[in-house]
Amino acid sequence: MAENNGQLIVEDVYLSFGGTLALVDVSFNVHKGEILAIIGPNGAGKTSLLNCINNFYKPDKGSITFNGTNITKLPPYKIAKLGIARTFQNLALYTGLSTVDNLMAARHLHMHQSMWGSMLYWGPAQREEVENRKIVEEIIDFLEIEHIRKATVGALPYGLRKRVELGRALAMEPELLLLDEPMTGMNVEEKEDMARFILDIHELQDTTIVLIEHDMGLVMDISERVVVLDFGRKIAEGSPKEVRNNPNVIQAYLGQEG
């Protein structure tokens, strides 16, 4: 059964852009409640793979199953509804809105009032707003971003915007969280903070986390398993230690000897 093999099953996925093969026969499983890192040199297809999972790209071949449901052909918003949230390498926030508003927008998924009900505001719509605001405030507390609650996101420094984006993903209360380079462009201290938040999310809510990251030290520290891609192919999979000693991986990163 699917549950035994994994929460997310990626099977024989192919993806090409014109003549360029971005992903070739990629298969792997993500187990419930684990932290899995996808690593690989630049252009290895890591982000393309995430994009296939929430169907920004349609794989040419292969299937992706989440909790036993085939999600290969589902539109992104339906995939989000099933409990997969993600963050983006280059950030995808409403830069003109405040932190709170960005997080509240992510709660949209959990709001059920009709347009007419919302326009009236009082009554059920207000109660719903308050309930969702409570959840958003808990996330703000969790990520320690109280001081930028009302700040316009576009004016925030990069490290904080990344944190807001993580908050936005969390506000969807996902079962599976996809993080695309959550720590790029951060200094050591910010990276350590971010790593701590990721571990806390994992510990506290048992959220399954798939992350792409370039900082090897961090990847090896926080992930339980690692999948390595190179030129669109999976070249290794296993514990950080196994992967580190895998000759294929060493070759991919350091190049051919000679």
Added chain:
Amino acid sequence: MDDSTLKVIDTLPKHFMERVREYGDRKVAVRQKEFGIWQEFTWKDSFHQVRDICLGLASLGLQRGDKVSIIGDNDRQHLWADLAILAAGATAVGIFTDAIPSEMEYVAAHSESVLVFAKDQEQVDKFLEIREKIPLVKTVIYWDSHGMWNYNDPWLISYDRVQELGRKLGEEQPELFHNLVAEGKGDDLCLLCYTSGTTGLPKGAMLSHLNFLAGIEATAKVEPRFDTDNQISFAPLAWIAEHTLSVTPHCRFGLIVNFPESPETVQANIREIAPDLIFFPARLWENLCAMVQIRIKDSTWINRMFYKLFLPIGYKVADLQYEGKRVGPLLAFLYWLGDLLVFRPLRDQLGLGRVRTAITAGAALSPDMLRYFRAFGINLGQVFSSTETAAVGTQHFSDDVKYASVGKPVPCCQVKIADDGEIWLGGDNIFHGYFRDRDKTSQSLSIDENGTRWFHTGDAGYMDDDGHLIYLDRLKDMIELANKEQFSPQFIEGRLKFSPYIRDVMAVGNSEVDIVTALISIDFESVGRFAEKNRITYTTFVDLSQKPEVYQLILEAVKGVNETLPPGGRVKKFVLLHKEFDADEAEMTRTRKLRRGFLTDRYSEMISAMYGDVDSVSVSATVRYQDGREGVVETDVRIMTLEETVSA
């Protein structure tokens, strides 16, 4: 209350219980912003918290007279833990939140603490690191479980669990809590306060309940406190001032203590609460002043115009009030207008809209700064006191301010000037010595034939004809140059720091040289803005600090200050440092006072270069980063010499 009542209700927990009986659940005791909302807790809520924690501590084996260390940001649990420790008859020992493990180890071990309160994962991890070295500590209690879900160490126990233990004990012995409180005596040790120590290892000043109560009772006679007052608690609770300004008056007068949401939101939270009394260390007032000046510069032309127009009127009124003269009707009207258009909005922006009394202490605040804030209607005064005097000593009373002085003695406190010019403070608020340190105690504490305790402050000063205390400098820091001219480095530094472009200064000079020089550290933010405005490109702090335009900018500031100094004590040369003074590198204390000895040593090359003929010096300084790593910065630092303006 007169002194005889103080003999009956003689501890902080007894006063706390008086307030609980008085207000019950009809009045708010504590507020804390959480999840974006100010959450309120009544005196009854507070009582339950304190009682359960206190009994929980008792069931963990805490005995009367034991010491308990506590470290964490200011929040309600911190206050409740503090009161619970005192209620159990034990002594609280505060540790600064940014202390590194070795500092925490020193305080916990030296104070012989048997229990520790550590707020969160960050602090708990530090204690786990030094666990082997503090064998007396039986248990560490944490109150923020964020990130602690997988800690299964039996050495650690949660705040909630301690309360559970307390409730159980309370059911078995319902009278125990009241008995514990009743057994307390005024002379019991209340707080061990490890002074930031500008020299050597921190010393643990022993303060009794009566020290605090005598101090607050006397201060309230001149600056009354009310149970409707809102206090905002953000200065480190490990510091004496917070106990004198928040904890003690909370218990004694029932004022409301408000805790900010997080250390980053303090500024915004102050504005929301608009406290009635505010205490900022001198540095913060300086920062605030720089901030106002920068914001005004960046503001619209109309704001700038009003500010320029009305500030002189503010100054004029402040000066008249200062001289005790009457303000004429026209001036009064203009000031009213200025208040409406500039001063009131400004006070509101700073969160000082309701402030009755604003005070400063720590390092000396320059007279210019006092005058500046008083000009826009903030009743700012200086307090001269120290940890050893329970933060009570002399103070500017509202209607009796003298810029050059540090105020008059608070009623419980006497001032005496020793033969060598040292200021002594005496009275019931004076501490009982340093814990486990006889030598230091006998150096700084003496008891006269009437039984009055006198603290030898180590400061130089004199009383003027109006009974105001004039503070000069640390006794050991008054400096005589080779040509017998005297100068006070602190005075020069205070004046220079009035420039928004200067963050820190150390003035240098000694008996072997003839001139005064200065190490200046620029304010990166203000100078950065200046550079941007004038299209000066720069990369890092090091780069910016060495720009010729920046030297010119600072030169103007130094010239301005020199005009107010006697010719022999003027700054003749200065350098702009390639970095800021940093508490993590032990260049300043945690309360941001300069550590002169250390700095003189560290920058010895630069200082000797200033007394030589060269016009630049290359430095390579070891820098310790915040994460503990070390790096080396190499650069050339220019020496600026001021031309002699010979007056005929």
